[in-house]
Amino acid sequence: MGKLPGERFELRHYARLTVAKNNHIYLARDNHYFSVPYTLIGQRVKVIYTRSMLYVFHKGERVAIHSRGFNQGSYSTLKEHLCSQHQHYRDRSPEYYRSKAAQHSKVLSRYISLLFKQGKIPEQLYRTCDGLLALGRKVDKERLEKACNTAMEYKVYSYTFIKNMLENNMTEATAEPSARELPEHGNVRGKTYYDQYQ
Structure with missing residues (x-):
């Protein structure tokens, strides 16, 4: 054997x-x-x-x-x-994506620039960039810019985050509820009422 x-x-x-x-x-x-x-x-x-x-x-x-x-x-x-890593191959690069984003919007271009500063290998971010550019073709420019600005404010650089914001209409400004005074009525006890029990 x-x-x-x-x-x-x-x-x-x-x-x-x-x-x-x-x-x-x-x-x-x-x-x-x-x-x-x-x-x-x-x-x-x-x-x-x-x-x-x-x-x-x-x-x-x-x-x-x-x-x-x-x-x-x-x-x-x-x-x-x-x-x-090969200078002669420029079809897909951070510059390519920044340039494509700039044709759509300065805000999207800034968002993609910050995306590439996250320390990842560029090729690992190309699918994210392709997704963001696709959103740029489908979605109203102002809504996409609001989503990008919110993402930058929270330092979240993700296609999924932007897509979810748009799908859930989270880009619409929500006004803070204004503080309203209570209506006047006879059942309100003032300071003098409580003073008598001290």
Whole structure:
């Protein structure tokens, strides 16, 4: 009998995925994003994953390898994969999104600029920016600006926050209820009434 394998046997799972504009593929099973070289944006890739690892292949060649990530909605990113690390690739960049936002509104442009100052890798924010620009095409400019101003006031930089504000009509100004005086009537006891019991 031969030696037992040095590594534990792991089931393999297969998927065919498209590389998004933010340099990542999305593995729905984990609700997790994995980076792929920027030259493959828009391409279909073959993904093989086990309990612990994920491998990405394009035309039979392995182009990326990651430890499997299980943080819901998070990113596993290798900087060398990112288009922001390559000056000649400018189709998607913070400047691109700031410029697109400025065509719509100065407030939206400022909001997106602050979004990129949150310390995240730019590619991890591109989906948020795409969502915000899409809202800019669908929603009244004044309402979107109010939502952005509120979000900036609370330092919340999130597409979901802006979308929820708009869907729940939270951009409408709510006036503070004015203090009204009580109406006069005969059942009100004044100070002199209570003085007699001291």
